[in-house]
Amino acid sequence: MPAFPIANRTKRVLLGLIGSPIAHSAAPAMHEAAAGAAGFELHYHLIDIAGAKAADLAVILDGVRRLGFSGLNITFPYKEAVVPLLDALAPEAAAMGAVNTVVVRDGLLTGYNTDASGFATAYRALQRRDGDAPVAIIGTGGVGKAIGFALASCGVKTLRLFDLDPAKSEALAAQLGQQRVTVEIATSVEAAVSGAAGIVNGTPIGMLPNRDTPVPAGLIDRSQWVADAVYHPLWTPLLKAAQSAGATVMTGRELSINQAIDAFAMFTDQAPSHSAIAQAFDESLAAQEAIHRAA
Numbered sequence: 120m121p122a123f124p125i126a127n128r129t130k131r132v133l134l135g136l137i138g139s140p141i142a143h144s145a146a147p148a149m150h151e152a153a154a155g156a157a158g159f160e161l162h163y164h165l166i167d168i169a170g171a172k173a174a175d176l177a178v179i180l181d182g183v184r185r186l187g188f189s190g191l192n193i194t195f196p197y198k199e200a201v202v203p204l205l206d207a208l209a210p211e212a213a214a215m216g217a218v219n220t221v222v223v224r225d226g227l228l229t230g231y232n233t234d235a236s237g238f239a240t241a242y243r244a245l246q247r248r249d250g251d252a253p254v255a256i257i258g259t260g261g262v263g264k265a266i267g268f269a270l271a272s273c274g275v276k277t278l279r280l281f282d283l284d285p286a287k288s289e290a291l292a293a294q295l296g297q298q299r300v301t302v303e304i305a306t307s308v309e310a311a312v313s314g315a316a317g318i319v320n321g322t323p324i325g326m327l328p329n330r331d332t333p334v335p336a337g338l339i340d341r342s343q344w345v346a347d348a349v350y351h352p353l354w355t356p357l358l359k360a361a362q363s364a365g366a367t368v369m370t371g372r373e374l375s376i377n378q379a380i381d382a383f384a385m386f387t388d389q390a391p392s393h394s395a396i397a398q399a400f401d402e403s404l405a406a407q408e409a410i411h412r413a414a
């Protein structure tokens with residue numbers, strides 16, 4: 120048990136993550152490490168529930184409200200499903216219709232989206248100058264929505280969307296209507312990535328045990344940048360193909376760390392240690408990869 124400063128020994132924070140499958144999540148390690156570095160106790164609980172309906176999620180959220188949670192993270196496949204079940208939404212979360220962070224204050228649950236702010240931070244770090252060339256987003260569900268809004272906020276002029284469910288792409292295009300961005304809807308992956316400055320995977324394709332890629336290797340060009348929201352494994356088949364093609368690569372590490380930093384500050388009203396969160400992420404991922412290799 121770490122030795123906490125006397126002033127903080129009574130401060131305890133309870134957080135959780137709702138999604139499925141989430142056994143591999145680095146979120147508990149990141150948030151607990153950040154709290155330890157700040158000198159207080161935090162427990163982060165994984166709420167792994169598959170196939171939850173709205174009624175199931177409502178029961179869980181009511182329990183969170185009653186049991187003293189400070190907040191929740193929401194991940195696949197519930198980032199959109201929880202939206203109508205919350206008491207309030209931050210403007211950006213309301214605009215995109217997707218939530219990955221729920222803050223509990225005075226019994227009220229308010230939804231935010233730190234996937235958007237986290238991806239924006241990661242994208243700016245690339246220091247790209249892509250001009251008018253479009254950025255392709257493959258998969259326009261919860262995380263794809265956040266990435267679309269993030270790129271629009273960073274000044275990307277054109278987004279090209281593709282989803283196996285065209286209705287999802289059309290919905291995101293409509294939601295982006297108030298942003299200063301041109302939106303194109305592609306009818307195939309090939310059409311989406313052709314001539315694109317960047318390619319982003321917003322689907323769970325490539326997350327272990329899946330070893331597929333949303334974009335065939337032959338479609339990736341060295342002039343492009345390629346990002347993946349998946350981080351288990353860190354080097355997905357998509358990113359390996361991009362690296363082989365000579366493209367600029369952004370792993371899911373950056374998004375995961377940045378969104379956790381933003382969420383922790385909301386949950387605790389305290390800025391976390393970037394180094395503590397990054398180290399916890401790296402150690403958690405290394406442990407997961409060791410388990411996978413041994414299997």
